[in-house]
Amino acid sequence: MSSEHAEHTLKVTKIRSGTVIDHIPAGRALEVLNVLGLTGREGLRIAVIMNVESRKLGRKDIVKIEGKKLKPEEVNMIALVAPTATINIIDDFNVVQKFRAEVPDIVEGVVRCPNPTCITNKSREPIKTRFVVIKRSPLVLQCCYCGTLIQGDEVAKLVIKHHS
Amino acid sequence: MHNPFLGKDVISILDFDRKALEILFEYTDRARRYLNTKLRVLEGKVVALAFFEPSTRTRLSFEVAAKRLGADVIGFTGEEAISVAKGENLADTIRMLNSYANLIVLRHRFEGAAKFAAEIADVPVVNAGDGKQHHPTQAMIDLYTVRTLFETIDGLTYAVVGDLRYGRAATSFIYGLTLFKPRKIYLISPPLLRARPEVLETLRMKGIPFEERSGIEDVISEIDVLYVTRIQKERFPDPMEYEKVKGSYRITVDLLRNAKPELKILHPLPRVDEIDFRVDETKHAAYFIQASYGVPVRMALLTLILGGEL
Structure with missing residues (x-):
């Protein structure tokens, strides 16, 4: 079976209204859903397409979410796990908005600090994690509380599960 | 005079610049005249000392300082005696102290505890040590000592020796030096206890010449200020490893034979x-x-934080 044919059989129909997240690095689609706090139990129609051919990336993942137009602050968090992602907002089968995810200067409540004695890991304290972006490429974040630096792939691993 | 400390939290030495520290040092020169006097500078103010971790020097010197200035002091040491032992969280303890005191001095074993407390409290919070991260008032004392001994902090060669990974005093001293222009800083420690990546990154970003080394002998003749800290046995997963390295970081008369005559040794104590x-x-x-x-x-x-005059 040619790769062209394989891609063809995986094609998912266009969505009427919602969000298409394209150019996700291969294998990262589930992490993108996690960053967005989507578990599947919300009842939204979601298509997750993984490891398909891409001219830009070699291989890529795509996520299509029917009925939910992502807000810019939600979209930006995607850049933590999928810096190459492009976001298309769809209305009546047409792309009405297209933009790239960009990590905000401050990342709050989305990434866990890996330092076990960071105050953000103390139980029963009303505290959210907060990181400041030190570098964007490659991504380096610093914990605002304990100063710990985290970078690259480590960031994706530290995304808090189902934070929404 | 602009007072850069007025109403401010003191979380990290990096929250201040050299200008601010020079004002602090001038005030310290003045405070030294009143070490045996009871002043009324902070009369009517209450200073809370919240020490969740044991401390002798830091706690007592804060207490004496506050009392010399005429402030009242409340506080505790250790978690057993207070409601934390009943399960109270830090946030609630801070809210309570905030309503009792005009300033909170906090020591806690979690990194970032003082910053978190400062976000909760309306009154200024002074970090008296948060885990392995910061000990800004110790760094102020250390820098003041260098300034007094050498009449400058700039242009000197420093060696910071010992546990640079977990030692908050060493870390804050290194951070403090980045506010000045040291000629060079040698970071001397066993490989397991090297300075943390964020500390090295700060040195790089501020363009401070530094070098990491495992031994003192080769550089002792270059050093003006030797800052020594304790290497704790419990930091080593293998006690044999500790036994192997402990002697190499011991400062002896023999080692100092090759030192400059003007070399000074600092140590945050206890040793x-x-x-x-x-x-x-x-x-x-x-x-x-x-x-x-x-x-x-x-x-x-x-005095500076609470807007007094010396």
Whole structure:
């Protein structure tokens, strides 16, 4: 079976209204859903397409979410796990908005600090994690509380599960 | 005079610049005249000392400083005696102290505890040590000591020796030096206890010349200020490893034979056996002078934060 044919059989129909997240690095689609706090139990129609051919990336993942137009602050968090992602907002089968995810200067409540004695890991304290972006490429974040630096792939691993 | 400390939290030495520290040092010079006097500078103010971790020097010197200035002092040491033992969280303890006191001095074993407390409290919070991260008032004392001994902090060669990974005093001293222009900083530690990546990153970003090394002998002749800290046995997963390295970081009269005559040794104390007692009698030993500055530096700091005059 040619790769062209394989891609063809995986094609998912266009969505009427919602969000298409394209150019996700291969294998990262589930992490993108996690960053967005989507578990599947919300009842939204979601298509997750993984490891398909891409001219830009070699291989890529795509996520299509029917009925939910992502807000810019939600979209930006995607850049933590999928810096190459492009976001298309769809209305009546047409792309009405297209933009790239960009990590905000401050990342709050989305990434866990890996330092076990960071105050953000103390139980029963009303505290959210907060990181400041030190570098964007490659991504380096610093914990605002304990100063710990985290970078690259480590960031994706530290995304808090189902934070929404 | 603009007072850069007025109403401010003191979380990290990096929250301030050299101009601010120079004002603090001038106030410290003045405070030293009043070490045996009861002043009324902070009369009517309450200073809360919240020490969730044990402390002798830091706690007592804060207490003496506040009392010399005429403030009332409340507080606790350890978690057993207070409601934390009943399960109260830090946030609630801070809210309570915030309603009792005009300033909170906090020591806690979690990194970032002081910053978190400062976000909750309306009154200023002074970090008296948060885990392995910061000990800004110790760094103020250390820098003041260097300034007093050498009449400058710039242009000197420093060696910071010992546990640079978990030692908050060493970390804050290194951070403090980045506000000045040291000629070079040698970071001397066993490989397991090297300075943390964020500390090295700060040195790089601020363009401070530094070098990481495992031994002191080769560089002792270059050094003006030797800052020694304790290497704790419990930091080593293997006790044999500790036994192997502990001797290499011990400061002895023998080692100092090759030192510059003007070299001064600092230590945040307590020391165990990292500085041989015979070194105490040499003109290199400056750690007791350094310890004696604990009260006046903290007097100056409390005065400036609470808007008093010295």
